[in-house]
Amino acid sequence: xxxxxxxxxxxxxxxxxxxxxxxxxxxxxxxxxxxxxxxxxxxxxxxxxxxxxxxxxxxxxxxxxxxxxxxxxxxxxxxxxxxxxxxxxxxxxxxxxxxxxxxxxxxxxxxxxxxxxxxxxxxxxxxxxxxxxxxxxxxxxxxxxxxxxxxxxxxxxxxxxxxxxxxxxxxxxxxxxxxxxxxxxxxxxxxxxxxxxxxxxxxxxxxxxxxxxxxxxxxxxxxxxxxxxxxxxxxxxxxxxxxxxxxxxxxxxxxxxxxxxxxxxxxxxxxxxxxxxxxxxxxxxxxxxxxxxxxxxxxxxxxxxxxxxxxxxxxxx
Numbered sequence: 080x081x082x083x084x085x086x087x088x089x090x091x092x093x094x095x096x097x098x099x100x101x102x103x104x105x106x107x108x109x110x111x112x113x114x115x116x117x118x119x120x121x122x123x124x125x126x127x128x129x130x131x132x133x134x135x136x137x138x139x140x141x142x143x144x145x146x147x148x149x150x151x152x153x154x155x156x157x158x159x160x161x162x163x164x165x166x167x168x169x170x171x172x173x174x175x176x177x178x179x180x181x182x183x184x185x186x187x188x189x190x191x192x193x194x195x196x197x198x199x200x201x202x203x204x205x206x207x208x209x210x211x212x213x214x215x216x217x218x219x220x221x222x223x224x225x226x227x228x229x230x231x232x233x234x235x236x237x238x239x240x241x242x243x244x245x246x247x248x249x250x251x252x253x254x255x256x257x258x259x260x261x262x263x264x265x266x267x268x269x270x271x272x273x274x275x276x277x278x279x280x281x282x283x284x285x286x287x288x289x290x291x292x293x294x295x296x297x298x299x300x301x302x303x304x305x306x307x308x309x310x311x312x313x314x315x316x317x318x319x320x321x322x323x324x325x326x327x328x329x330x331x332x333x334x335x336x337x338x339x340x341x342x343x344x345x346x347x348x349x350x351x352x353x354x355x356x357x358x359x360x361x362x363x364x365x366x367x368x369x370x371x372x373x374x375x376x377x378x379x380x381x382x383x384x385x386x387x388x389x390x391x392x393x394x395x396x
Contacts, residue, residue, distance in 0.1 A: 081393040083333070083350035086372060088139045089114065089130075089384035096128050096142040101376040102384050104155040104313070104363035106170070107132070112140045113170070113195065114384075115157050118147070123176050123185045125151040129195060144197035151203050152176025154187035155313055155363040158232035158248075162192075163270055164277050169194055171248065173229055174203035175210075179256050186227035186256055188212065190248075192276070207276040208283055213252045215265035215286035216296040223254035223261055231316035234366055237270055240318070247294060248272055249316045255301075258309040264322065264340075265296040297341055307334035307347050313364035313373065325373050327361030333375060333387075335364065337394045348393050355380065366391070 089105075089112070091097040098116040106113040111129045118124040130142035154173030162169055173187035191208025193201060209215075213225040230250035237246045248269040253260040271292050275284045310326035313335075317323070320340045327333045333353060338345035353359060355377055362374035370388040377383045 080351035081348045081389050082352050083373070083387040083389050084352075085385060086138060086388050087112065087386040088382055089142065089386065090139060090382075091128075091130075091142045094143070096130075096145050097384070098126050101360065101362055102374050103153070104157040105365065105372075105374050105386060106157045106159055107365060107367055107372060107386075108159060112142075113157060114142065115154070115172070117153060122183075123152060124149050125154075127172075127193075127195060129197075146196055146198065147200040148172070148174070148193070149200060149202045150174070150176055152185040152187040153227075154229055156187070156190065156230045157363070158230065160192060160232060160269065160273075161236060162273060163236075163238065164273065167194065171230055171232055172206075174206060174208060177226065179226065182256060184256060188225050188228050190228065190230045190250055192273075206282070207279070209272065209276075209286055210283050211285040211287050212250055212265075213263065213286075215250065215252070215267075215289065215293065216263065216298075217290055217293055219287040219290040222263060222298050225252050226254050226260065227256050228252045229314045231314045231322075232269060233316045233318050233320075235318050237268070242318075244318060246270065247316065247320070249322070251311075251314055253311075258306050258311060259301060261301045262299045262304055263296060264299070266294045266316075266320070266340075267292055268294060295340065299342070304342065307336045308332075308361070310361070312361050315364050315366045315371075317366060323364060323366065323371065325361050325364040327359070329360040329378055330357050331359075331361070332356060333359065333361040333373060335371060335373065335389070337396075339396075344396060346394050346396065348389065350387065350389060353387065
């Protein structure tokens with residue numbers, strides 16, 4: 080067990096910004112806290128909200144603005160990106176819902192970039208995006224039929240790297256929405272992908288056409304790879320190409336797994352000092368500075384949305 084520290088309580092103080100749904104993924108910026116939730120009235124849609132980070136020494140974030148993302152579906156991808164071509168602020172988000180009839184869930188299957196614009200509605204078809212994610216490999220062919228996808232962006236922009244490395248966008252696709260499927264992990268230099276999207280007249284780029292731009296990809300076959308608590312929730316990617324996955328169904332002790340790129344080396348840590356474990360569900364994660372932030376949802380609680388952290392040094396590699 081490793082000690083987890085409470086960092087933030089997330090609320091809207093009754094102003095109606097937050098949905099009565101879990102926060103799937105958050106992003107802690109320099110000024111704002113951002114959150115993604117499924118829309119309570121239509122699970123095909125996502126509500127993207129933000130609130131100022133507290134500067135008064137408190138740990139309560141009050142969400143004040145939101146926008147609606149239609150037909151984006153269930154995902155846990157929210158990664159800030161400063162576009163080096165147009166200088167604008169974007170977020171990489173998973174989108175394009177695919178219905179899974181057995182669970183009546185709508186899972187995202189594409190990844191694109193959007194801007195936060197309060198009080199607006201954006202359909203996924205309006206976003207520059209990558210399609211055919213399951214073909215993100217050296218052959219440009221799908222190893223299986225996609226059921227869900229999520230992505231993550233390594234922490235440091237290429238222009239700020241001092242080691243000659245590139246900022247990379249990685250994504251994980253699966254042919255199942257639970258833990259029983261195969262997984263494909265793929266990585267590209269994000270600025271290359273961004274330039275391709277800028278050059279596309281349609282605003283879309285198929286991963287089948289990116290074979291020459293691929294950095295690395297591989298498939299973990301079903302049964303050969305176990306996500307923490309058998310629950311793939313949050314996904315993050317470090318500058319050294321390490322992959323972090325958080326997982327935990329309601330009532331399970333939150334766990335975070337770290338692996339090197341192909342998971343030939345891996346370690347899982349469990350978080351202690353979390354109250355009411357029987358009501359807790361683990362959600363998304365974020366790497367920031369020396370910490371790993373993890374979103375925990377306390378079902379049936381008057382303070383349901385919280386963010387905790389552990390130290391990166393809790394992992395031994």
